Amino acid sequence: xxxxxxxxxxxxxxxxxxxxxxxxxxxxxxxxxxxxxxxxxxxxxxxxxxxxxxxxxxxxxxxxxxxxxxxxxxxxxxxxxxxxxxxxxxxxxxxxxxxxxxxxxxxxxxxxxxxxxxxxxxxxxxxxxxxxxxxxxxxxxxxxxxxxxxxxxxxxxxxxxxxxxxxxxxxxxxxxxxxxxxxxxxxxxxxxxxxxxxxxxxxxxxxxxxxxxxxxxxxxxxxxxxxxxxxxxxxxxxxxxxxxxxxxxxxxxxxxxxxxxxxxxxxxxxxxxxxxxxxxxxxxxxxxxxxxxxxxxxxxx
Amino acid sequence: xxxxxxxxxxxxxxxxxxxxxxxxxxxxxxxxxxxxxxxxxxxxxxxxxxxxxxxxxxxxxxxxxxxxxxxxxxxxxxxxxxxxxxxxxxxxxxxxxxxxxxxxxxxxxxxxxxxxxxxxxxxxxxxxxxxxxxxxxxxxxxxxxxxxxxxxxxxxxxxxxxxxxxxxxxxxxxxxxxxxxxxxxxxxxxxxxxxxxxxxxxxxxxxxxxxxxxxxxxxxxxxxxxxxxxxxxxxxxxxxxxxxxxxxxxxxxxxxxxxxxxxxxxxxxxxxxxxxxxxxxxxxxxxxxxxxxxxxxxxxx
Numbered sequence: 236x237x238x239x240x241x242x243x244x245x246x247x248x249x250x251x252x253x254x255x256x257x258x259x260x261x262x263x264x265x266x267x268x269x270x271x272x273x274x275x276x277x278x279x280x281x282x283x284x285x286x287x288x289x290x291x292x293x294x295x296x297x298x299x300x301x302x303x304x305x306x307x308x309x310x311x312x313x314x315x316x317x318x319x320x321x322x323x324x325x326x327x328x329x330x331x332x333x334x335x336x337x338x339x340x341x342x343x344x345x346x347x348x349x350x351x352x353x354x355x356x357x358x359x360x361x362x363x364x365x366x367x368x369x370x371x372x373x374x375x376x377x378x379x380x381x382x383x384x385x386x387x388x389x390x391x392x393x394x395x396x397x398x399x400x401x402x403x404x405x406x407x408x409x410x411x412x413x414x415x416x417x418x419x420x421x422x423x424x425x426x427x428x429x430x431x432x433x434x435x436x437x438x439x440x441x442x443x444x445x446x447x448x449x450x451x452x453x454x455x456x457x458x459x460x461x462x463x464x465x466x467x468x469x470x471x472x473x474x475x476x477x478x479x480x481x482x483x484x485x486x487x488x489x490x491x492x493x494x495x496x497x498x499x500x501x502x503x504x505x506x507x508x509x510x511x512x513x514x515x516x517x518x519x520x521x522x523x524x525x526x527x528x529x530x531x532x533x534x535x536x
Numbered sequence: 537x538x539x540x541x542x543x544x545x546x547x548x549x550x551x552x553x554x555x556x557x558x559x560x561x562x563x564x565x566x567x568x569x570x571x572x573x574x575x576x577x578x579x580x581x582x583x584x585x586x587x588x589x590x591x592x593x594x595x596x597x598x599x600x601x602x603x604x605x606x607x608x609x610x611x612x613x614x615x616x617x618x619x620x621x622x623x624x625x626x627x628x629x630x631x632x633x634x635x636x637x638x639x640x641x642x643x644x645x646x647x648x649x650x651x652x653x654x655x656x657x658x659x660x661x662x663x664x665x666x667x668x669x670x671x672x673x674x675x676x677x678x679x680x681x682x683x684x685x686x687x688x689x690x691x692x693x694x695x696x697x698x699x700x701x702x703x704x705x706x707x708x709x710x711x712x713x714x715x716x717x718x719x720x721x722x723x724x725x726x727x728x729x730x731x732x733x734x735x736x737x738x739x740x741x742x743x744x745x746x747x748x749x750x751x752x753x754x755x756x757x758x759x760x761x762x763x764x765x766x767x768x769x770x771x772x773x774x775x776x777x778x779x780x781x782x783x784x785x786x787x788x789x790x791x792x793x794x795x796x797x798x799x800x801x802x803x804x805x806x807x808x809x810x811x812x813x814x815x816x817x818x819x820x821x822x823x824x825x826x827x828x829x830x831x832x833x834x835x836x837x
Contacts (some may be wrong), residue, residue, distance in 0.1 A: 418758050
């Protein structure tokens, strides 16, 4: 079943201990869509400037991603640049040039509105809500947020979250949003805000799924090569919701949800193996399935 | 089958965000033995001073722990004091008074020498080797070490490790010992030093077992209450080797090894629920089995 993905489409300047790339295709919407495209039909909603390259359109199109909702306007595409610490667990932002993204006011093409799955990338909470309200009656709605919105747009965010089925955030965001250091209590408080399903992403340590039935913790994957962690959390989201969409899931089957978390970890791990979105230029569905089986084996008791 | 445990027996001054205890029974040998005592007969080798309290002998004895190798000499018992950070992931040492432990020269009682399982707590590598050499032909030998020995007693440590079947260390120690940041490569280098089985303990993130067949990662347990993490790694070791001893394991059965890691995580998690060793004053084997089943469920895909 089809999935609508909303979020930033960007160019990134990436510096990690493994090297440097001046201008790589990036943005949450891009990463989520590419990861999800291994599982389901994806339609994106985003905005780019006149500098958005023909080959980048072509790459997204080659993955079967619907671009009708990717608006092109005068000006430049969102640009972000950052440099990672030696262990790649921290990063410093060097530049955030919003450019055309500053005026992003997502409007869903008519054919998007009746689609069943909606993933709201990390953007202003009221824009996330606006997109949600343009959808007729999605089967499963959820998204991501970040520390900036939690701190400075808290009230808006709380209204927005109320309408979500799932929320994907990292552990520091979960603690900030809930005001609770203990993750179990933090999860309970967040789920009481609306999202019945909560996934706390823990980077190299995997991800924890909280549902009515308790929690499942899928550990990370030990990579041979880690070049660039940019976008790994978004690729997790893409794998998670992409798999759920492929199963026509309503989010109530615990086994399907756990497998979705495993696929999330798998897609996040592939993302880190090359700079930017480059791993998705060669990745095959067979490789995805092999790593899924490997990760199941890693946790088997 | 019986297990011999060697290491420090101490009193600890503990300050955590959950409170403060001036003088709690502690030491690696104590924690390992208590955790292992839920699975198998344990005999300890250690040293205490004249201040070692009657009720502490009685407590260890009540858990069926053999104390014939616990030497009592004039002077004071090893004393350590520390204070934990707000998130309990770091700690500062306030006092390390070795006292009688400074002259620890472990001698195994005759009846210990033919026992099949040996766990060497974190002490000077040459003392660990001396103990190993006093054993006739143990089925499974291994232990723990720490950054201090890795840095300042490296050559001795390498000779010592050569005779071990298993090594249990945390991730920063694994990186320091191997000179490799990547955990998979670090593990391969360490296993080439001798220990066929390597467990990298990751605190709240669980533990990773490396064997000839690859790796297994058992995630942590999300606790409702975390009072004091002191001894959690040693309790992991006690659960791990205690379970292996209970199964008469030779360390080649992958399923048994994975279950041993789960029991390690389980015992480490209980340890954190109360100050010092207090959780083991009330913990039952039924509670251990319940949490084992819970953790298996957390990772089930």
